[in-house]
Amino acid sequence: MKKYLFIVLLIGFCxxxxxxxxxxxxxxxxxxxxxxxxxxxDGSDSTSLADSSITFxxxxxxxxxxxxxxxxxxxxxxxxxxxxxxxxxxxxxxNADQARFTFNENIIVxxxxxxxxxxxxxxxxxxxxxxxxxxxxxxxxxxxxxSPTKDKIMYFNRLEDSREIIIVNIExxxxxxxxxxxxxxxxxxxxxxxxxxxxNLIYFNAxxxxxxxxxSQLFSIDIxxxxxxxxxxxxxxxxxxxxxxxxxxxNEIILVKYENRDTxxxxxxxxxxxxxxxxxxxxxxxxxxxxxxxxxxxNTFTSMGFFGxxxxxxxxxxxxxxxxxxIPSSTWDYPIFWRQSNTVNIKNSISPxxxxxxxxxxxxxxxxxxxxxxxxxxxxxxxxxxxxMGRIVKTIVNxxxxxxxxxxxxxxxxxxxxxxSAGLYLYTIQAREFRKTKKMVLLK
Numbered sequence: 328m329k330k331y332l333f334i335v336l337l338i339g340f341c342x343x344x345x346x347x348x349x350x351x352x353x354x355x356x357x358x359x360x361x362x363x364x365x366x367x368x369d370g371s372d373s374t375s376l377a378d379s380s381i382t383f384x385x386x387x388x389x390x391x392x393x394x395x396x397x398x399x400x401x402x403x404x405x406x407x408x409x410x411x412x413x414x415x416x417x418x419x420x421x422n423a424d425q426a427r428f429t430f431n432e433n434i435i436v437x438x439x440x441x442x443x444x445x446x447x448x449x450x451x452x453x454x455x456x457x458x459x460x461x462x463x464x465x466x467x468x469x470x471x472x473x474s475p476t477k478d479k480i481m482y483f484n485r486l487e488d489s490r491e492i493i494i495v496n497i498e499x500x501x502x503x504x505x506x507x508x509x510x511x512x513x514x515x516x517x518x519x520x521x522x523x524x525x526x527n528l529i530y531f532n533a534x535x536x537x538x539x540x541x542x543s544q545l546f547s548i549d550i551x552x553x554x555x556x557x558x559x560x561x562x563x564x565x566x567x568x569x570x571x572x573x574x575x576x577x578n579e580i581i582l583v584k585y586e587n588r589d590t591x592x593x594x595x596x597x598x599x600x601x602x603x604x605x606x607x608x609x610x611x612x613x614x615x616x617x618x619x620x621x622x623x624x625x626n627t628f629t630s631m632g633f634f635g636x637x638x639x640x641x642x643x644x645x646x647x648x649x650x651x652x653x654i655p656s657s658t659w660d661y662p663i664f665w666r667q668s669n670t671v672n673i674k675n676s677i678s679p680x681x682x683x684x685x686x687x688x689x690x691x692x693x694x695x696x697x698x699x700x701x702x703x704x705x706x707x708x709x710x711x712x713x714x715x716m717g718r719i720v721k722t723i724v725n726x727x728x729x730x731x732x733x734x735x736x737x738x739x740x741x742x743x744x745x746x747x748s749a750g751l752y753l754y755t756i757q758a759r760e761f762r763k764t765k766k767m768v769l770l771k
Contacts, residue, residue, distance in 0.1 A: 348667045349617070351624050352376075352387050354659035356638045361659055363396060368617070368624070368643055368665075370654040381409060381416075384662070385426040386573070391668020395426040395435065407734070408437055410453070418734060419451055420458070421688075421697055425470060427573075429497055430478040436461070436497060438471065448480060450497055456686060461500045465493070472523050475575045481523055481550070483531075492529065494550060505553055523575050524596050527551055530580055532569045535559060542566035545582060545594065560594065561601060567592065570625065571613040571661045581614050581623065588612075591625075591644070605649050609639045613661040621646055624665055626658040682761035687737075687754065691768035694739040694746070698723065698754060705729045706759050712737060713753040720747060723754075739769050 355364040355375070363384035366373040376384070376394065385395040385408070394411040408420040419435070420426075426437040433453040438446045441464070448462035448471055461480075465471070471482040481494045492505040521531035529550055532543040543566050549555040561567055566585035578597050581604075584590035588611060591604040609627030616623055623646065627639035641654040641663075683701040690696060698710065710724040721742050723735050737754075741747055749771040755764040 350391060350666055350668055351615070351641065351654070352384060352391075352664040352666065353626070353641065353656075353662075354384050356657040356659055363394075364656070366641075366654060366656065368622070368654075369652070373654075373656065377411070382406075385424075386428050386662070387664045387666055387668075388428050388432050389666070389668075391666045393428065393432060395428065397424065397426070410435070418699055419453075419456075420449070421734065423449075427473055428477070429473065430476055434497065436471075436473075436480060438465075440467075443467070448482075448495070458688060459500075461495050461497060462493070472521060473575060474523050475525050481529065483521070492548070492550060503550075503553075505548070505550060505555065508548070508557060522569065522572065522580060523550075524580065525576060525578060526596050528596070530560070530569065530596075532567075533557065534566075542585070543568065545569060545580075560599075561592075563592070570611060572615060573662050573664065574616050577616050577620060579616070579620065581625070583611050591623075593646070604644065604646065605651075607642060607644070607651065609642070611642075613663055615663040615665045617665050618667055624654075624663055626661075626663060682756075682758055682763075684754075684756045684763045684765060686765060687767045691770045692739075693749075693770045695736055696739075696767060697734055697736050699734045700756050702728060702730050702733060702758060704759070709755075709757045710735065711755050713755065714747075715751055715753070720752065 349368050350365045351368055352365050355362045361382050363376040363381060364373060365376055377396065381396045381398060383397040385397055387394055396409040396411065397406040398409065406424065407418045408423050408426045410417045410419055420437055420439065423437045423439040426435055429436055435451045437449055437451065439449055441447050444467050445464050446467050447460050448465060450459045450461050465482055466485050469483045471480045473480055478498065479494055479496055481492055484491045484493050490508045492508065494503040521529055523529055527550060528547045530545060530547050533546045534543045536542060544562065545560040545567060546557045547560055548557045563584060567582045568585055568588065570581045570583055572581065578595055580594045580596060582592040582594060590606055591611065592601060593604055594601050609629055611625045611627055614623050614625035623644045625642055625644065627642055629637045629639040638657045638659060640656055641658055643652040643654065681701065681703055685699040687696045687698050702708065706727065708724050708726065708728045711722050712720040714720050721737065721740065723737060739747055747769065749769050752767050752769060753764055754767060755762065
């Protein structure tokens with residue numbers, strides 16, 4: 328296996344070498360908070376995408392016109408999930424994480440907490456606001472990944488003495504399983520330990536010698552073969568780690584040497600070719616490719632320990648010249664996106680444009696459901712639940728509220744905090760001249 332070392336030159340990039348619509352999107356640490364941010368590849372025009380009501384970027388569509396956010400503290404922390412399209416914001420899920428656009432940008436998949444150790448994977452349609460469970464239960468410590476065509480998801484499932492790969496079709500929920508994988512995937516350094524690549528192979532880190540800790544190597548497995556065995560790709564002394572990426576449509580996979588995590592490698596999945604890119608300052612954990620695959624942007628940590636580290640700047644690496652350019656910023660560990668797009672900055676435009684009340688979720692429910700509504704103006708708000716006879720069951724909200732995207736819960740009790748019976752109920756919101764009623768079903 329041939330290896331080539333490119334000399335790293337600390338040479339700055341000039342802005343003229345990038346298309347005018349090239350943007351890098353990432354999560355920036357600012358004043359101890361996470362701020363979704365966009366910046367030019369030359370470090371210019373850095374600006375936050377939204378204000379403090381949005382705290383984490385999950386995904387960007389290919390044209391940079393739609394965004395998935397959360398208001399939690401990280402990619403894998405349960406929170407409200409928020410869709411931005413233009414200047415419009417919509418909360419579409421609660422206590423959820425890991426939101427991604429799919430083959431159809433009107434269909435989103437996300438992971439929802441159902442237990443401390445279990446998660447569901449749910450698809451959400453922007454057309455009819457329907458949530459569909461496509462994976463009823465998966466381990467909480469494994470992320471899901473999308474296929475290169477974004478029409479399927481996969482994740483590892485833990486068995487008693489082995490692992491299995493679960494593949495699920497997003498459109499119809501059909502499932503395939505690859506069982507009895509003797510080499511367990513490991514996460515040698517925070518983030519996602521596997522990638523679904525163009526050649527329809529899954530690449531993941533695993534430790535070929537379980538008697539020695541932290542010496543993982545890169546493995547692949549053919550998911551078209553239900554009886555496939557994992558194939559060890561690398562034999563890097565001291566081990567290596569697969570860096571996190573969302574760009575499954577490329578032929579190149581980036582790894583880093585485990586010791587000090589300062590040596591970058593690129594593995595070409597078509598040519599089965601490993602090359603050394605160079606030595607970088609800091610600790611790399613996550614990356615994204617430019618559209619023409621001439622450059623890589625990756626985040627760094629200035630130091631790293633078992634419980635985390637100090638976020639460092641973004642680095643842009645030129646694959647052809649070996650030059651490295653630093654974008655002065657403080658980055659979170661994931662995700663990073665490189666897009667050619669025309670982004671709409673919603674920092675000063677996050678208020679709803681109209682009064683709205685959405686269908687409760689879940690529906691049917693037992694015993695708790697959430698009611699979402701939008702207030703474009705400050706004012707008095709009343710939300711009341713009625714039975715089918717028109718009698719007041721419970722007043723959820725009755726008071727002055729400020730503008731914003733709102734959500735309240737009903738726990739299936741009346742105004743005396745007594746449980747109510749199963750059946751059909753109505754909920755009505757009234758704010759100024761706006762009045763709207765919807766139905767919901769309580770199951771027991």
